[in-house]
Amino acid sequence: MMATEPAIEMKGVWFSYDKTPILEDIGFTLKKGDFLGMIGPNGGGKTTLLKLLLGILKPDRGLIEVLGEAPHRARRRVGYVPQNTDFNNNFPISVMDVALMGRLARSRMGKGFSSKDRPFVEEALKKVGMWDRRHDPIGKLSGGQRQRVLIARALVTEPEILFLDEPTAKVDPQFESNIYDFLKEINQQATIMTITHDVGVISRYVKSVACVNRTLIYHEEAEITHEMLDMAYECPVDLIAHGIPHRVLPHHHEN
């Protein structure tokens, strides 16, 4: 039973901020082991959707299940990389201690971190190329470097699902493909859902695509359907700017 339950299930989910509707009637099922790329215009509700799945926000109505549980019950089992890296830059904390925070998901309250936690952090920081900077204050890093540390922090939670909100918005292009290469590696054990503006990522790495603009269209293959283009007019603008690889855009109409 456990093995067959979906990674994510949403049915009839509505959400609004101060009566302004943000998401309407969202419904889709993501199976375990998938690698979902989420696209859509800015302000279309992608980050909101992610925060609903993380349990940070609560829907007005509708059903959300993550790994077969309510989102707030599943939270120790998921990892999260936020979009904004420019918060609290004066906070006195080292790169090492930020990454170590991810181990909270695997440790008990009222106890310190154990010596077993450190190897995880070392491995993750080495993966993102930030091990040499581990003693630096987090505020001294560039936005891209901070993003790498936040990715390491999410990796050390050993997540069953990893949520990423534009994880490569600030890093350099070369490092971007590095990140997606090891996301692909992680995808062998974990389901991944990432918000992205980069069509190159969709063509090369993801297994399925969702487009969010108030409503959501889910496509179980790594291509952007005409339906998505119609719904989210701003999507294709973004895509064309990057140059659309052929196999991302199908020549047939859905349904």
Added chain:
Amino acid sequence: MSDNNMWEALQYDFMRNALLAGLLVSISCGIIGSLVVVNRIVFISGGIAHAAFGGVGLGFFYGFSPFLGAAIFASGVSLIMGAVSLKSKHRADTIIGVLWAIGMAVGIILIDLTPGYHVDLMSYLFGSILAVPASDLWLMLPLDGFILLVVLLFYKEFVALSYDEEFAFVVGIPVKTLYLLLLGMTALSIVMIIQVVGLILVIALLTIPPYIAEKYTRSLGRMMVLSSILGVCFTLSGLWLSYVFDLTSGATIILVAGVGFFFFQIVDFLKNKGKRSGANIQ
């Protein structure tokens, strides 16, 4: 103004009590003040401090210890303010401002209604460290111990909550409970600080040492330790100056802290300027 004056002063019980009170208050002030600064709850802390006056009035009216009243009232108000700030983030500051004023008004009216008793309001507004009785020291000591214990026990959770609340939630930390616990401890520290500098000046002693310490430390724990040390320096030198020049102790302590604040601002400014011109030469 020689050292003799200070040793002379120490022969008095009230001076020894004042020194000990300054020490105990500075420790909780450094720990809680650091959390207040990094969590950006300075405004709530101000609200708690002023609303606590309602509890002082309550104490007088019903004839029990005004500081016990302040402690109960401040804790209650801190939880209400915490619940409000969790629920309606957009208007939380307004509601906190309202509670701030209502608390003070309640205190004043209750003191008005207390028959045949003229209260020295000044000591609550501006502190009375020279009048701290030994019995209050015995209340401060376990309070310090409690705050120290809680922060040591949940240190990694407090760091996560303070640095990135959303991530802390995602890794399973009960962020709301921890936040309310923090506000509760803030309320108790504030009641202690009121004895030293009074409720109007609480915010300065709570925030100046951590603000300075933040720039010179690389972890929250070290920020707390350095804040406590700075707090002790400000409190004790303020106390000494107020004794020597016969000034109001609470206000003198705050002024010393204020001088420290500007001193480190200037040091910081010169350091940055030096760095920039250094870069230009290269």
